[in-house]
Amino acid sequence: MTSFRLTVEKAVKTYGGVTALADGNLDVQAGTVTALLGANGSGKSTLSKILTGVVSPNSGSITLNGAPMRFASPQAARQAGISAVYQELSLIPDLTVAENIWLAHEPLKNGFVSRTLMRQRTQSLLDLFAGLYNRHLTPDALITDLTPDERQLVEILKALSFDPRLIILDEATASLDGQQVNRLFELVTQWKANGMAIVMVSHRMEEIFRIADKASVLRNGRTVGERVIAETSERELVELMIEGAGALHRERAPLVDPANPVRLEVRGLKTSVLHGVDLTVRDGELLGLGGLQGQGQSDLLMALFGAIRSTGQMIVSGEARHFRHPRQAMAADVALVPGDRGSEGLLLIRSIFENLILPSWGSYGTPIRVARAREKGAVIAEELKMVMSSLDAPVNSLSGGNAQKVVIGKWLLRAPKLLLLNDPTKGIDVGAKAEFYSLLRQLRDRGTAILFYSSDDDELLGLCNRVLVMHDGRVSTELFGDRLTHEQLVSASMGTPS
Ligand SMILES: Nc1ncnc2c1ncn2[C@@H]1O[C@H](COP(=O)(O)OP(=O)(O)OP(=O)(O)O)[C@@H](O)[C@H]1O
Ligand SMILES: [Mg+2]
Structure with a gap:
């Protein structure tokens, strides 16, 4: 050549x-x-x-x-x-x-x-x-x-x-x-x-x-x-x-207090991909989901959110619930941040502000709605370090990572009690990731129950104290404490727990 x-x-x-x-x-x-x-x-x-x-x-x-x-x-x-x-x-x-x-x-x-x-x-x-x-x-x-x-x-x-x-x-x-x-x-x-x-x-x-x-x-x-x-x-x-990046610190979540109320309990959850999943997430817990891509993690989150059909038992906030539609999940203070922004319907020609505020619109009182919503929108844009010309610019003028921040921001604005995260940081730069992690920690400390799937092992290791590794539609391994290491995550992902 x-x-x-x-x-x-x-x-x-x-x-x-x-x-x-x-x-x-x-x-x-x-x-x-x-x-x-x-x-x-x-x-x-x-x-x-x-x-x-x-x-x-x-x-x-x-x-x-x-x-x-x-x-x-x-x-x-x-x-x-x-x-x-x-x-x-x-x-x-x-x-x-x-x-x-x-x-x-x-x-x-x-x-x-x-x-x-x-x-x-x-x-x-x-x-x-x-x-x-x-x-x-x-x-x-x-x-x-x-x-x-x-x-x-x-x-x-x-x-x-x-x-x-x-x-x-x-x-x-x-x-x-x-x-x-x-x-x-x-x-x-x-x-x-x-x-x-x-x-x-x-x-x-x-x-x-x-x-x-x-x-x-x-x-x-x-x-x-x-x-x-x-x-x-x-x-x-x-x-x-990044100017003045300083040290991007890692800080693993403490093990959740077993006295905290259970926010979500799942028994025998099945879809075409899931073969019976059991798990429990408590308030104030940041529970990780790991494993190779396509082992059912997305299905699990979508099923919990009512976006795909499933069978099995689900108890949300102490009540037996089985969401048939995301609207029902949202009404029960459940939010899902998708990772695949392309298929998750950002309204590309509408403004950043409109996209951010859409899911939480109902929570602002009528007369001062727009002003309050704008304030909140501006705060989350600042917290996630969105690079944009203004909140009124269309979403399709944003870079890839900044568009993903809109997807994250709009669900965080709903202040959910149970937050489901489906590999949310794809394409997000190191600085904004650090901001996002600290937002997650804040939510956790305020008592939000979080179920967090990430394809990035470092992210799970840095944020979660307990990780469920999925393999072939099941939770194959639970890692916590000393066993929550990179090596264990990799071997559990391959379906060969050691
Ligand atoms: N078609 C467009 N109209 C208006 N602004 C645009 C357009 N394309 C890009 N920009 C702006 O140009 C800047 C650079 O965007 P670019 O997509 O090159 O960033 P990037 O480095 O690839 O970011 P990322 O890591 O998020 O993908 C951004 O501020 C973005 O908002
Ligand atoms: Mg880019």
Whole structure:
């Protein structure tokens, strides 16, 4: 493979009065993994999209192997060998996996689109992740029937199908479980050895240190530094990203007082995925749910919230309840923060304020409603460090992480008694995560019962004192005290408790 070097200098991008990128710089080379780091809203996705021709910069220069370059369209960038997995998924739900992957570059045989070739090539791509997805993921499966992690895998394979020389992974690991991430990183290592260039955006520092060679850091739209990974530390990078970051402390929850009232008790809960789950959460407890992706954690939370059908026994706030609809759950002071913001219906063209306030609207007294609601909205936006031009800006003007903060904020504003969290911090930067953790601790200390699923083991270890590990639709292991360690979490996740 011939050499490949792409550089961006002094890139500027504005949207109306908003500066998404003020001085973006990047130097990408063959055989190198470059991490693009920065807080939510710092300009990472914007810079990535300039590389792929999706966003055209107001000014700045791009050079490809030393020659000035300007990508007029994504097709032009693709022809130059640049392919990307975007943060917001772009698959068409009603088409099959194969149709999505080969859209607009269908394999031909004798000048005609060959569906046989398309299926075969899709299967070989899927084989790269063999054993790491459910059996229903086949070339002919419809996207709409896939789980979030499977959709993410298809996005990655789609980017790969262009046989790129540079692949950009914008938070491509956020929906994947540990094993899927491991496999992706094995592949990245192979691609690197074959001379491909890789740009990776991730808010998980541990991933950056595992896979990246160098890191370029953005702060408020400006590139503030580049570091060689082997010569830097997590602390140095976080400080570059976030002014005055200081120490992001960890503090595990105390074991809940057994005298606290039981807020939720579940016995023998079953759905098509759950094979009988038992658990108890008390007021003031932050109970963790762990395990590999897709072992029933989301189903459990959705069933508890009345969003999917289930059978079994549920006692909420001392009463036998079985919610048939989220409205009933909400009326009983139960809230669910989803992690998959794409499918969870933010009203994208409506304002941040309207989205934030929607679920808690009823709790504000009539005459002063709007003023009080605005005050509360402003406080939660501040607490979650939302980067936005104003509360009245539409949600679709927010960066990925900031949109997820709206999803979190709107449920926190309801002040629930039982808070269900379905992997809520996907795509949220380290600074905002720390704020979110302290909000969770506050809620817990005020007596909220919290059931918290996270695909990030560090998060469970840092926040919870008891974690239920799920495997194949059941709670397979309960970890607490000395047994709540990273090693135990991993082995329990694999279904091999030690
Ligand atoms: N289409 C748009 N209209 C208005 N503002 C935008 C638009 N796209 C991005 N922005 C703004 O530009 C800034 C940079 O956004 P960008 O998506 O590049 O951030 P990011 O670093 O990728 O953040 P995240 O980690 O949350 O994904 C943000 O403040 C965002 O609100
Ligand atoms: Mg982004």
